[in-house]
Amino acid sequence: MKRNSIKLVGQSGSGLLSTGEILANALKNIGFYINTDREFPSLIKGGHSSFQVDFSTEPIRSSTSYADILIGMDEHGLKNYVDKTRKGGIVIHGFERHEKVMKLKKSVEERELKVAYLPAREIAESFGGNVLMTNMILLGLLWKILDFPLEPLEEEVKKRFASKPALLEIDLKCLHKAYESEDTPDLKIEVNKEKPETILINGNYAIGIGGIQAGVRTFYAYPMSPASSILSYLAATYHESGMLVKQAEDEITAVQMTMGAMYAGSRAFTATSGGGFDLMTESVSAAGIMECPLVVVIAQRPGPGTGLPTWTCQGDLNLAIHAGHGEYGKAVLACSDPYSAYEQIQHALNIAEKYQVPVILLSEKEIAESMQTVPRFKEDQIPIERGLTQGKDLEELKSTDRYAITDSGVSKRWIPGSTKTYFYSNSDEHWEDGVLTEEADKAGQMYEKRLKKMETMLSEFPDPIVYGEEDADISFVGWGSSKNVMLDVIEYLKSEGVKVNYLHYDYLWPLKTEKFVEFFDKNKRVCLIEGNHGGQLGQLLEDKTNKLFASKLLKFDGRAFFFDEVLEFIKANHDK
Amino acid sequence: MTNNTIETLQKNKDLYGSYESKEVITWCSGCGNYGIQNALKRAFTLENLDQKDVVLCYDIGCHGNGSDKIDAFTIHGLHGRVISLAAGVATANPKLNVIAHGGDGGTLSEGVNHLIHAIRSNYKVLFLHHNNSNYALTTGQPSSTTPLGQPMNSAPDGVYIDPLNPLDLVLSLNPGFVARTFSGDINHMTEMFRKGLNHNGFAFVEILQVCPTYSRTLTKEWYTERVRDLAENSDYDPTNLEQAKKVASEIEKEIGIGLIYHNPERKEFTDLLPNRQGVETAPVEEVKRMNIQNLLKEFE
Numbered sequence A: 001m002k003r004n005s006i007k008l009v010g011q012s013g014s015g016l017l018s019t020g021e022i023l024a025n026a027l028k029n030i031g032f033y034i035n036t037d038r039e040f041p042s043l044i045k046g047g048h049s050s051f052q053v054d055f056s057t058e059p060i061r062s063s064t065s066y067a068d069i070l071i072g073m074d075e076h077g078l079k080n081y082v083d084k085t086r087k088g089g090i091v092i093h094g095f096e097r098h099e100k101v102m103k104l105k106k107s108v109e110e111r112e113l114k115v116a117y118l119p120a121r122e123i124a125e126s127f128g129g130n131v132l133m134t135n136m137i138l139l140g141l142l143w144k145i146l147d148f149p150l151e152p153l154e155e156e157v158k159k160r161f162a163s164k165p166a167l168l169e170i171d172l173k174c175l176h177k178a179y180e181s182e183d184t185p186d187l188k189i190e191v192n193k194e195k196p197e198t199i200l201i202n203g204n205y206a207i208g209i210g211g212i213q214a215g216v217r218t219f220y221a222y223p224m225s226p227a228s229s230i231l232s233y234l235a236a237t238y239h240e241s242g243m244l245v246k247q248a249e250d251e252i253t254a255v256q257m258t259m260g261a262m263y264a265g266s267r268a269f270t271a272t273s274g275g276g277f278d279l280m281t282e283s284v285s286a287a288g289i290m291e292c293p294l295v296v297v298i299a300q301r302p303g304p305g306t307g308l309p310t311w312t313c314q315g316d317l318n319l320a321i322h323a324g325h326g327e328y329g330k331a332v333l334a335c336s337d338p339y340s341a342y343e344q345i346q347h348a349l350n351i352a353e354k355y356q357v358p359v360i361l362l363s364e365k366e367i368a369e370s371m372q373t374v375p376r377f378k379e380d381q382i383p384i385e386r387g388l389t390q391g392k393d394l395e396e397l398k399s400t401d402r403y404a405i406t407d408s409g410v411s412k413r414w415i416p417g418s419t420k421t422y423f424y425s426n427s428d429e430h431w432e433d434g435v436l437t438e439e440a441d442k443a444g445q446m447y448e449k450r451l452k453k454m455e456t457m458l459s460e461f462p463d464p465i466v467y468g469e470e471d472a473d474i475s476f477v478g479w480g481s482s483k484n485v486m487l488d489v490i491e492y493l494k495s496e497g498v499k500v501n502y503l504h505y506d507y508l509w510p511l512k513t514e515k516f517v518e519f520f521d522k523n524k525r526v527c528l529i530e531g532n533h534g535g536q537l538g539q540l541l542e543d544k545t546n547k548l549f550a551s552k553l554l555k556f557d558g559r560a561f562f563f564d565e566v567l568e569f570i571k572a573n574h575d576k
Numbered sequence B: 001m002t003n004n005t006i007e008t009l010q011k012n013k014d015l016y017g018s019y020e021s022k023e024v025i026t027w028c029s030g031c032g033n034y035g036i037q038n039a040l041k042r043a044f045t046l047e048n049l050d051q052k053d054v055v056l057c058y059d060i061g062c063h064g065n066g067s068d069k070i071d072a073f074t075i076h077g078l079h080g081r082v083i084s085l086a087a088g089v090a091t092a093n094p095k096l097n098v099i100a101h102g103g104d105g106g107t108l109s110e111g112v113n114h115l116i117h118a119i120r121s122n123y124k125v126l127f128l129h130h131n132n133s134n135y136a137l138t139t140g141q142p143s144s145t146t147p148l149g150q151p152m153n154s155a156p157d158g159v160y161i162d163p164l165n166p167l168d169l170v171l172s173l174n175p176g177f178v179a180r181t182f183s184g185d186i187n188h189m190t191e192m193f194r195k196g197l198n199h200n201g202f203a204f205v206e207i208l209q210v211c212p213t214y215s216r217t218l219t220k221e222w223y224t225e226r227v228r229d230l231a232e233n234s235d236y237d238p239t240n241l242e243q244a245k246k247v248a249s250e251i252e253k254e255i256g257i258g259l260i261y262h263n264p265e266r267k268e269f270t271d272l273l274p275n276r277q278g279v280e281t282a283p284v285e286e287v288k289r290m291n292i293q294n295l296l297k298e299f300e
């Protein structure tokens, strides 16, 4: 698989994001598979950002730590990122006083970089444009170097700036002018003959669409990066969906309203990041004892404290699993890419309603805010399972059915307004109709009933999935976005004659280990890949099975695993 | 209570009876909660509310120990969070009658932000504020409404921070419905609860509640001497906010009870939603698979 990567660097708020999105969409429309990655600080203007687009004629899901082409949108970006360009790569920029940037000169020589330069500001001004339009000039120049037809790019620019026709005209002039450049560096990139049927979307929007598909009618949340765009997406689409979307006054309110709505019979969920989830944990525990279905999405960012608000990690697995006081039935799921985000939110809602437990769906900034090409979402694949008593069966109900002690731990559930048979939904310990009890025998039985759901879920949840080769030279176990880089690595190394496989967990709690033990016994060198310091999933697996990982690839600096970084790890570890 | 209402109660005694519970009540003798519970059942009966259309939400506190003492759908959640929980129920199904109970500890300390924003958002919830001027369930610590100087558990030398007046706070927030009533007057409570049930929006009812165990100075007699029904004053105009603020805060000699403020102009939360104007169904009735083809176009 031939990978290509373009990195745009510049100031936050200088049009970098929209330029990146135009670029990604235009490449997609030519027929490429795309993975994007944004790095930006937690502020609105100033500070440094990058937008990287990795693309290929085959599915691509990860980023490289270097770029083939660097587009420096300002001096600072050029200086700071020039060494992230692959040796022999290309630097595109429009900075007039580049002769004075010694660092750039030095790196270009040392790394044998080719430079493409246009006096971007001068050109933009000659058309009556401003500094923001230099972005169009750099895009036009890039397109010339890539030797792609201009139309798909032009279409994207038109789409994006349709509401500002006067500016659009200048933008297009800039684009054309730059595209007419001569003597640009040569580059030959293979193009797909047929355009694959994909969509380019990020994980947060995918969760929103999954929720809409699954009948979510009420959504309550408090903004927190990187979960905020679930709230803004559901708000932006509420005329279409008719969904009731409420920005709550804090996370406690958001989770309480979500519980109230689920109790009343709506489908609802909430979304936050680690810090907001900390505030919700008392409610998660209450949902446990009240057996109230609840779904909370955690889009992870590195903590502790405010941590790195705009960066990524897999640091909150233990938080999710151990959230809330007391012991009770709870499920933890993860998603790995936009398609899985679309599916997992639907499964999370089903599990919450079927087993009447809180469900935590883990996402990561890397998934939440990075666009990727994925197959167009299929509808009607996952049935809506509510586990509600309805219709004629309502007439037969007794109040004590609501929390009746059962083998599976799951009792009947129905909603207020649907029948006269009431029950008490009680966060105090209670007996079968919900009436408060402190009797030892009843309290013990009820405590155990709720925990029986863990066994029930364990036996009914899907196993982790193995990707890659049999008889592998090196194997990995992981969850979340690690799957993306592993799939890219497996495919790439196959062509190099190195066999790699990977065991991926989408369902993390209750934790299934049979398949893991089998995987361990079949493979000679099993390593862990995880985006946290403790190797949290690894630790749980080791404790439960006594199988010890040969080595652990851990990362906790706010960045996702880069493709080349995993390759290096394999090189250093596979024939030990 | 008028003859008329007594007649209605008698006529609907089966409905009243349906709310009666066989559970053993665990409040102290003389506790204000008995009367509140009674008045509420009366109000349901007089308003002819079917048991299945009522959801009672309780905070954690002494009042919350009544959460399984009225036969209806009840939900007894966490300390300080009842307003949000009730708002979740009410927004998901505005066709239900949602009643929430909270003490002065839960409402004015632990979860005061929820109160502020529920008034602002104007969810359709009848909120009964059980103000017994202390944290009773945790055995008598001071709350933010305990009088200055009163020795309490955790304030052995007397409370040394000024109390706050819940209605001062509530009336500063452009509320839709504010009433004050007294746990020693079941008839008056019944009337206030009925009015609150008929309000389309957030109805705040402060109940001056006696707590014979921990709030020893604010006895039934103390309150009975001071409360004056605003209905006796024909000049009182509950739509006049300035007048309402005066009555709410001037409580040295007399404490005005009754409908203190009413603003029928304020729209209920669901009616404010830009995307749900004219929608007749409740969200709970709309749960089904939705087509996403249109939404996907943006990402093609």
Ligand SMILES: Cc1ncc(C[n+]2csc(CCOP(=O)(O)OP(=O)(O)O)c2C)c(N)n1
Residues within 6 Å of the ligand: B060, B061, B062, B063, B064, B078, B079, B102, B103, B104, B105, B106, B107, B130, B132, B134, B135, B136, B137, B138, B143
């Ligand atoms: C998070 C949390 N903090 C503290 C408590 C302990 N607690 C239970 S009731 C209560 C205060 C009760 O006072 P109030 O709300 O005025 O109700 P009352 O008992 O007086 O009716 C407290 C602090 C709790 N249950 N949960």
